[in-house]
Amino acid sequence: MIELHNVSLKYGEKEILNKVSLTVKDNNIKAILGPSGVGKSTILKLMLGLIKPNSGQVIVDGTDITNMKEISLYAIRRKMGMVFQGNALFDSMTIAQNLGFFLRENLKLPEKEIIERVTEQIQFAGLEGYEDQLPESLSGGMRKRVAIGRALIFKPHMILFDEPTAGLDPVSSKKILSLINSLRANNNLGAVIVTHIIDDVFNVADTVAVLYKGEIIFDDVTEKLHDAQHPFIRSILSDKILEV
Ligand SMILES: Nc1ncnc2c1ncn2[C@@H]1O[C@H](COP(=O)(O)OP(=O)(O)OP(=O)(O)O)[C@@H](O)[C@H]1O
Ligand SMILES: [Mg+2]
Known part of the structure; x- marks a missing residue:
């Protein structure tokens, strides 16, 4: 399980995340949906301990990794598989x-x-x-x-995907999403999927958090996204894709 508690982060003077709290449970696929440049990849870097927040805590499997030294982080990172946007x-x-x-x-x-x-x-x-x-x-x-x-x-216990379908044609995207869905057969494997593509969310995610202007404006089971009233969510539901 990965938890962010009131995490705030600035790059220089620029505030990226403002008291963001999130929980990713084992055996659960969670999407983080948000427009380009909102801080989605930054959240994955925080979860891996690659960057440190200005305030708040990052907790992995009950261990507070917020101020953990690099050497101790190796064991933590081994619990998490990372799929980079450019594959690496x-x-x-x-x-x-x-x-x-x-x-x-x-x-x-x-x-x-x-x-x-x-x-x-x-x-x-x-x-x-x-x-x-x-x-x-x-x-x-x-x-x-x-x-x-x-x-x-x-x-790993947890797998983190950064924009797993970005740049792929519809058929390839579908294959990737069905591969992600098949992870459910693997007991206790949790996943985080960062994306700006709303179809990804409806295809694979049990729960979804929407990040907008540094804050989580929605965090619930995916089906409830349809009932959300926030104007940004209403607009992405009608446009289907966020600007890239
Ligand atoms: N190391 C850094 N130093 C300064 N600014 C940064 C750094 N990394 C990212 N940023 C800026 O912080 C903001 C959030 O970046 P991040 O990569 O987390 O966004 P994102 O939601 O993943 O965007 P994208 O959809 O383009 O992948 C962006 O405006 C980005 O330009
Ligand atoms: Mg990104």
Whole structure:
């Protein structure tokens, strides 16, 4: 479980988050919806302890990580898989090497177990036959699936997605969303999906928080978004997509 309590954050003089509180439960898919530049990626960085808030607390599985030192944060980050907006794959490594990289480098697992876990993720992500290809020869949707497989290979408790469908065509987006939905079969795995695409929210999220001008203006089960009265939410429901 990840909790933000009254988190405020400024970049220089610019106030980005103003007393933001959020809870992401295990076994639950939570979307954070908001326009471009509102601070969505910043929230994911706070959850990973990559940046520190000016005030408030960030709590992961009951541990306050707000002022935790970098060395202690490694163990915390291992609980969380991160899928970056640009995927962050290694261009010169094959798909199988990309998937196994952090297991080899960080966990130093026996090679047999690495191969088993890589094979499991290749199957989960539907990448059979592409093991020895380089990322550049894959479509955007397939690269995203590699990034998801790589985030899952540590067997995290929580997976964080930054704009998982941005820039993908509708068919590839659908595949990514159904892959995210299939995470539900994995007991206790929670997910955070940061997005500006409202269809993503309705397709995968159990709950949704809407971030607008530094504040959470809605946080509830996804179906209730239809009844929200805030003018910004009314406008995104009619336009379907926020400006990028
Ligand atoms: N390291 C930084 N220093 C100064 N300003 C920053 C920094 N990182 C982000 N910002 C600014 O803070 C605001 C929030 O950034 P953030 O990347 O969290 O937004 P976002 O909601 O993820 O946007 P997008 O939809 O474009 O991905 C933006 O205006 C951005 O320009
Ligand atoms: Mg962002």
